Amino acid sequence: MSRFMLSLLLFLAINLLAAKAVVNLGQYDHGQKNEPEEQTWTEWALADFEKEKGKTAPVVILGSSLVLTPVNLADAKFFNHTVNGAIHHKSDMLNNLLVAQGKDKATNFNFAIPGLMPSDAFLITKLLLPRAERGRLIIYGIGPRDFLDNLLASPASTDPYRSLAKLLPKEDKRTIESFIGLNWQSKLDYLIGRYIPFYGEKEKILEAMGDKCQLCASQLVALVKHDNAAINSFTVADVHNLLPNYEPMSIGIKQAIFFPNPQIDPNRFAKDLNEYRSRYGKANWDTFTCQTKFFVDFLKLARNNDDKVLIIAMPITSTNRQLLPEHVFSAYKNNLRVLSKTYGATFVDLDNSGRFNDEDFGDTVHLSTTGSIKLIEAIADCIEQYNLLDLSNKESNQLANVGVKL
Secondary structure: OOHHHHHHHHHHHHHHHHHHHHHHHOOOOHHHOOOOOEEEHHHHHHHHHHHOOOOOOOEEEEEOHHHHHHHHHHHHHHHOOOEEOOOOOOOHHHHHHHHHOOOOOOOEEEEEOOOOOHHHHHHHHHHHOOOOOOOOEEEEEEOOHHHHOOOOOOHHHOHHHHHHHHHOOOOOHHHHHHOOOOOHHHHHHHHHHHHOHHHHOHHHHHHHHHHHHHHHHHHHHHHHHOOHHHOOOOOHHHHHHHOOOOOOOEEEOOOOEEOOOOOOOOOHHHOOHHHHHHHHOOOOHHHHHHHHHHHHHHHHHHHHOOOEEEEEEOOOOHHHHOOOOHHHHHHHHHHHHHHHHHOOOEEEEHHHOOOOOHHHEOOOOOEOHHHHHHHHHHHHHHHHHOOOOOOOHHHHHOOOOOOEOO
């Protein structure tokens, strides 16, 4: 028998064993620990969402860190206490403002997650927000990166997708294949993952091994210190300090604390310019087209579920805005405006509202505490102005606006 055939048989045998091992790994659920020390942003959100099952919130908030940050900062300032971002998934300030308007059942769930794209918003809506008896209001805050991120290999590269894909029925091939991406590298990655268990189940394998390594490291620290009274475990913070790029979307239970009055760095605008220059200084039209399709799918799904949708063009600084070529920025804004109107959503352009200035930002895209308060107040104003929690979906759709200035 030739070396090639021997190698092929060995390769197939290893993957057969791997397939069986993966079944056992499937029983390992990272999110089911009693008190997890570390999870990804998505896993923390899903854990809280699971606890709220049966308590359908009439308001759901979607977005990336552009939304997550101000929701948490606004609550910290409004109530003058720290907010733990890992386990805080609501806007208490928004709820208070809506109750003051007479909407006594305006509870909300905040599904804003760092790095969230329209593809993830579609998946959250499809898998977690089934048709409600009286519909709901979905508030979706969007920034240019959500359509134009050059650092995104494919829609399947995000943290939300990696967590939510576990909930996708395998027979839903249409949805699964839509996340492959348009380039040949993404398609090859999908095919390899589908037919080679070691590669296809790498997330589960890495997840299980990561926890084992964490436990091993803690035990080694204990052995080195000898003195049981002085033993401290090897924490998640220690791991991230040593390896900054290790699971960058994971956070420990006390690693995302938002304070009422955080200090403002006077040089804050210079720190993330290179990052955003690489993200969308040069437009990736494949990503733009792909995410636009998912945005349409999200709007269609929400409409079919009789959900009202409030699309918000999130404010960014003039410094960040200058990184975007004019034709790219126009395409992004027109995309939001036209598609929102086409599918019956209310569109509000807070980026062009005159309500925010550069002093309202903690960096070139994320709002500071003062900007965060303004954002939540603006959202509450929009809900009251267009009666988005009181009218039927049909009536609300008639109020869909283009480029509303507040």
